[in-house]
Amino acid sequence: MAEFEPKIIAFCCNWCTYAAADIAGTSRIHYPANVRIVRVMCSGMVDPIYILKAFEMGADGVLIAGCHEADCHYLNGPLKCDAMFEKIKRVVNILGLEGERLRREMIAAAEAPVFAELIEEMVKQLKKLGPSPLREGVKV
Amino acid sequence: MGFGDELIHDRELFSCLSCYACSNLCPSDVDYPVFTQKVRNLASGEGEHGDCAHSGTLLSIMRLTSRSDIKQKRLDWLDGLHTSEKSEVLYFAGCAPYFEPVFEDIEVSPVNIARNSIKVLNALGIEPMVLPNERCCGHDLLWTGDVETFKKLAQFNAQMIKESGAKKIVFSCPEGYRTFKLDYPNYVDLGCDVQHVSELLAEKIGQNGVKFKEIKKKVTYQDPCRLGRHLGIYEPPREIIKAIPGIELVEMEHSGDESICCGTSVWTNCSSYSKQIREERLLEARATGADMLITACPKCQIHFKCAMVDKGAEKGPDIKMEVMDLVNLVANAMET
Amino acid sequence: MEEIKTGVYICHCGLNIAGTVNVEEVARYAGTLPNVVVARDYRYMCSDPGQALIKDDIKNLGLNRVVVASCSPRMHEPTFRRACQDAGLNPYLFEHANIREHCSWVHDDRQIATEKAKDLVRAAVRRVFYNEPLEIKERPLNPNVLVVGGGIAGIQAALDIANGEHRVYLVEKEPAIGGHMAQLDRTFPTLDCSECILTPKMTEVGQHPFITLLAYSEVEEVAGSVGNFKVRVKKKARYVDEEKCTGCGVCEEKCPWKVDSEYEVGMGKRGVVYVPFAQAIPHVATIDKERCVYFLKGKCRACEKFCDAKAIDFEQKDEIVELEVGSIILTTGYDVFDSRRIPQYGYGRYDNVLTGLEFERMTCAAGPTGGKVLLKDGRQPESVAIIHCVGSRDENYHEYCSRVCCMYALKYAHLIKENTQAEVYQMYIDMRCFGEGFEEFYRRVCDEGVNFIRGKVAKVTDVALTEGEQGKLAVIAEDTLLGGIIRVPVDMVILCPALEARFGAEDVAKLFTINRRADGFFMERHVKLDPVATATEGVYIAGCCEGPKDIPDTVAQASAAAAKALSVISRGRVVIEPTTAQVNEVLCQACGRCEEICDFHAPKVISKDGLRVSSVDAALCKGCGACAVVCPTGAMSVRHSTREQINGMVEALLEV
Ligand SMILES: Cc1cc2nc3c(=O)[nH]c(=O)nc-3n(C[C@H](O)[C@H](O)[C@H](O)COP(=O)(O)OP(=O)(O)OC[C@H]3O[C@@H](n4cnc5c(N)ncnc54)[C@H](O)[C@@H]3O)c2cc1C
Numbered sequence A: 001m002a003e004f005e006p007k008i009i010a011f012c013c014n015w016c017t018y019a020a021a022d023i024a025g026t027s028r029i030h031y032p033a034n035v036r037i038v039r040v041m042c043s044g045m046v047d048p049i050y051i052l053k054a055f056e057m058g059a060d061g062v063l064i065a066g067c068h069e070a071d072c073h074y075l076n077g078p079l080k081c082d083a084m085f086e087k088i089k090r091v092v093n094i095l096g097l098e099g100e101r102l103r104r105e106m107i108a109a110a111e112a113p114v115f116a117e118l119i120e121e122m123v124k125q126l127k128k129l130g131p132s133p134l135r136e137g138v139k140v
Numbered sequence B: 001m002g003f004g005d006e007l008i009h010d011r012e013l014f015s016c017l018s019c020y021a022c023s024n025l026c027p028s029d030v031d032y033p034v035f036t037q038k039v040r041n042l043a044s045g046e047g048e049h050g051d052c053a054h055s056g057t058l059l060s061i062m063r064l065t066s067r068s069d070i071k072q073k074r075l076d077w078l079d080g081l082h083t084s085e086k087s088e089v090l091y092f093a094g095c096a097p098y099f100e101p102v103f104e105d106i107e108v109s110p111v112n113i114a115r116n117s118i119k120v121l122n123a124l125g126i127e128p129m130v131l132p133n134e135r136c137c138g139h140d141l142l143w144t145g146d147v148e149t150f151k152k153l154a155q156f157n158a159q160m161i162k163e164s165g166a167k168k169i170v171f172s173c174p175e176g177y178r179t180f181k182l183d184y185p186n187y188v189d190l191g192c193d194v195q196h197v198s199e200l201l202a203e204k205i206g207q208n209g210v211k212f213k214e215i216k217k218k219v220t221y222q223d224p225c226r227l228g229r230h231l232g233i234y235e236p237p238r239e240i241i242k243a244i245p246g247i248e249l250v251e252m253e254h255s256g257d258e259s260i261c262c263g264t265s266v267w268t269n270c271s272s273y274s275k276q277i278r279e280e281r282l283l284e285a286r287a288t289g290a291d292m293l294i295t296a297c298p299k300c301q302i303h304f305k306c307a308m309v310d311k312g313a314e315k316g317p318d319i320k321m322e323v324m325d326l327v328n329l330v331a332n333a334m335e336t
Numbered sequence C: 001m002e003e004i005k006t007g008v009y010i011c012h013c014g015l016n017i018a019g020t021v022n023v024e025e026v027a028r029y030a031g032t033l034p035n036v037v038v039a040r041d042y043r044y045m046c047s048d049p050g051q052a053l054i055k056d057d058i059k060n061l062g063l064n065r066v067v068v069a070s071c072s073p074r075m076h077e078p079t080f081r082r083a084c085q086d087a088g089l090n091p092y093l094f095e096h097a098n099i100r101e102h103c104s105w106v107h108d109d110r111q112i113a114t115e116k117a118k119d120l121v122r123a124a125v126r127r128v129f130y131n132e133p134l135e136i137k138e139r140p141l142n143p144n145v146l147v148v149g150g151g152i153a154g155i156q157a158a159l160d161i162a163n164g165e166h167r168v169y170l171v172e173k174e175p176a177i178g179g180h181m182a183q184l185d186r187t188f189p190t191l192d193c194s195e196c197i198l199t200p201k202m203t204e205v206g207q208h209p210f211i212t213l214l215a216y217s218e219v220e221e222v223a224g225s226v227g228n229f230k231v232r233v234k235k236k237a238r239y240v241d242e243e244k245c246t247g248c249g250v251c252e253e254k255c256p257w258k259v260d261s262e263y264e265v266g267m268g269k270r271g272v273v274y275v276p277f278a279q280a281i282p283h284v285a286t287i288d289k290e291r292c293v294y295f296l297k298g299k300c301r302a303c304e305k306f307c308d309a310k311a312i313d314f315e316q317k318d319e320i321v322e323l324e325v326g327s328i329i330l331t332t333g334y335d336v337f338d339s340r341r342i343p344q345y346g347y348g349r350y351d352n353v354l355t356g357l358e359f360e361r362m363t364c365a366a367g368p369t370g371g372k373v374l375l376k377d378g379r380q381p382e383s384v385a386i387i388h389c390v391g392s393r394d395e396n397y398h399e400y401c402s403r404v405c406c407m408y409a410l411k412y413a414h415l416i417k418e419n420t421q422a423e424v425y426q427m428y429i430d431m432r433c434f435g436e437g438f439e440e441f442y443r444r445v446c447d448e449g450v451n452f453i454r455g456k457v458a459k460v461t462d463v464a465l466t467e468g469e470q471g472k473l474a475v476i477a478e479d480t481l482l483g484g485i486i487r488v489p490v491d492m493v494i495l496c497p498a499l500e501a502r503f504g505a506e507d508v509a510k511l512f513t514i515n516r517r518a519d520g521f522f523m524e525r526h527v528k529l530d531p532v533a534t535a536t537e538g539v540y541i542a543g544c545c546e547g548p549k550d551i552p553d554t555v556a557q558a559s560a561a562a563a564k565a566l567s568v569i570s571r572g573r574v575v576i577e578p579t580t581a582q583v584n585e586v587l588c589q590a591c592g593r594c595e596e597i598c599d600f601h602a603p604k605v606i607s608k609d610g611l612r613v614s615s616v617d618a619a620l621c622k623g624c625g626a627c628a629v630v631c632p633t634g635a636m637s638v639r640h641s642t643r644e645q646i647n648g649m650v651e652a653l654l655e656v
């Protein structure tokens, strides 16, 4: 059987982490292809439904990444994102998902290597955890 | 059935509160809510969902609990309560653990209602079972037309309950109660009794010698549609309230089978109309001069508390009022 | 509903994409997706013929949605949007899939990259299905410009704009403009006197009919957006009537209390009531309230007695000035690194360890020593060491190079040689003389017999080890050219401290909603291609607030920022981004959660036809979407980032 390849959805803010992923590209910093990036204008725009929707659709991991607090294009987006995240994290925990499956990170535009390392790390962790228990029909 | 597109794609299809106020008045006994439920099932097949409140997160959680391999961690709140592995009685906690983080900001604690339900059962000499991987009852999915997931949930629950050996299931949420009592039999065989905690209490307070301390308060009571018009349970909650010394129960202009719904249902099409209904209902409650509005449904409480949020600079009418679940009231009265 | 017809275009980007992704296969796949009527691949989609493909298909096939899979949308989204618009399609009906930066450049397995590219294309096709045409509106703009910071950068920017006959408000927090340049003596590499070139510009600012100078003032609040900013400025009380004061200086003379002069960096004194320096603009006195004996103890008022102009006014209050401007230029400059933070260099402990700025004042003819290079005891030094990179290029403090120190260090060597017989030692890490005339100046100073010692200085000490070090300071360094520790006995040490981000730069950044880099300086929109714009439309930066630089670069940037502001002005209108929040009034419950969370005051609960609903001021809305997340009913959404669009992408990405 082929090795389990986790699916990760990453919501990345336009100004910082999406740009970091762009720079990772420009600098040819390679990372695993398990991630699919969804561009959002601000991490504070990420609605909890996007996260749940991803898990409903069979994502094994979800990442919400945007600017550091001081860099926010909209002043306090990261703080608003944190508040949303605290709530949804509790919900996801009750749903029985491990902490590694839902992550919140701050990655500045200049931190392309950090982005690549993070994806590397997430893929490694998720491979160890196996498929999400919420992924219907997939047996470990 | 040959429904036209028009009906299926009409946004108002999802506005019905299924509160049964209409059937109460209907001279021909048309069961309009069930009719709506069926049409919504057709609409749902066409990708229509109405406007989801809370971005649809609550319905999504409910769907997720239907996944075969799910292993929920939903019992943290049981800490320090008396439950048992084997008992004739099973307490169905429903969505409480999930609602807890979501509605923290409007200061509603469904988990507290669940905790108090167990405390009350303990006081009646019952140490109930609670299922660690209990699935959503499916009420909201059934009423938004997602019959398929509803069936799955019903089957999971029925199987777990059978395995548990329970003889009776007790609910503090009228929606779960109604669903188990009226809808599950269409799909699964539960093989046991179901009861709302208010019925159980009304039955037992006389017998068990439960003592209440005095609570000096004037209260009014909101009949939840599922408990009242759906199942005809009007008196038990009132009997319990009246059994608490010091409490004065006053009725609102509309009460009993004329009671007005808390304004929104199944997290769908929660609109300015819904807000208006709640505003009017809360004004009615305040007009009684009561200090507190008692409900027997966590969702009524969520909806009323949410209606009171008024953070803009331009304020609405003053509809602030303390809202408390019947179970919490009883638990307070029992505390020594 | 009209039938959705989507065209999908997969770009090879030469081999940049096609080298890793099987573009033909992706195009074939795209052709099978719902609502796609045409899918093509092409060598360079951004080229004219590439864009023509899109335009022709829109016209001939009646496309009403377009997806291009190529590089990052941050690169070419505007290009393709324009192409759509040219062909009569609303630009917001375009969607970009990033299969270069996020795919072909970061993966190497052809099959895996191709599959990922298909996923990304499928997601874009799904998203574009939900895209809606958005109306791009324009509104008139206010041509006034606010310049914050009156150093050479602010002065230059203000003059460029005012000379175009547009109103400039120049806000300076100190009592007078000029910034650091006003404190310099002569400037490298030409050695022209700073005062001589700066004073005429300052005077011009003071007298310009199109410049309103608000000195001793600070910006307190900024609202609005490009074209229509509303700014609140606090004009601090000087306790001197600016209109009446003639700047004669009698008050300062008569003031019995003397304190250290900031302008002279502590090397000279000033009165508690003072005119900061001889050429100060505005040329008026200011009472230093913190230290005024009348304010502290209730007695004195000596200045008042001697002021013929009756300008002293102890009752004066801070004044709030409300400004309306269309664009803003920030020129708040830099701070000099505090050399006390490196105690081993002895600054603050040894009398004859000076900073660069102190030495500037010393060589200035109008300065505290009358332009003479003197030791504390009045003697002329026989030897001077100049230590480079104090706090710069040092991972303990600032990693960056401060860019001006090598050059002013050379300037000091030359001035010392000109004024004294002293031996001069340059203690440097690398000599960086990159600008116009810099290398030539370096050669010239080398020829003047200056000693260059390459190596980082470890310590400055007054503990003498030899006869020759007696009564002197020993500079201990590793000479990396000779390879060994050396001790150089000198009479005077001049430190070249780093230029660093101004104290309070964080607050300024917040106030104007711009970003800062990790080093604390303000961040430009693009390092190479947009160096004076910021993340906020209509807010520009110039001079040392953006990073250390010399006067020529500062002035060039200031003129660039002025040109940016002028180009906005000459367009006369601003485009209102249509990607703002919108309220579904049927769903809105007027709970005001949106009003509470918004940092830009865009949504507000209002009464409309007797009903309370939230209403969004599009001019204030930045489209961040925080309101939509907290809205309980789904009434609030952000155009072009709707829940349908994003959920749709998530679904499409995961559905196979
Ligand atoms: C020792 C030394 C020697 C130098 N010698 C040379 C040289 O020979 N040749 C050369 O080309 N360069 C030299 N430089 C560099 C030169 O000083 C700078 O290039 C130049 O001063 C930068 O000007 P600026 O306007 O950006 O900043 P600044 O001169 O720092 O001006 C900033 C102004 O903004 C004001 N301000 C700050 N914050 C606010 C606020 N919040 N609100 C309102 N106002 C505010 C400040 O009070 C100040 O007036 C030297 C630097 C040093 C340290």
Ligand code: SF4
Pocket (backbone or CB within 6 Å): C583, C587, C588, C589, C590, C591, C592, C593, C594, C595, C603, C605, C613, C614, C627, C630, C631, C632, C633, C634, C635, C636
């Ligand atoms: S948060 Fe939503 S419901 Fe509340 S006022 Fe704003 S738009 Fe209306």
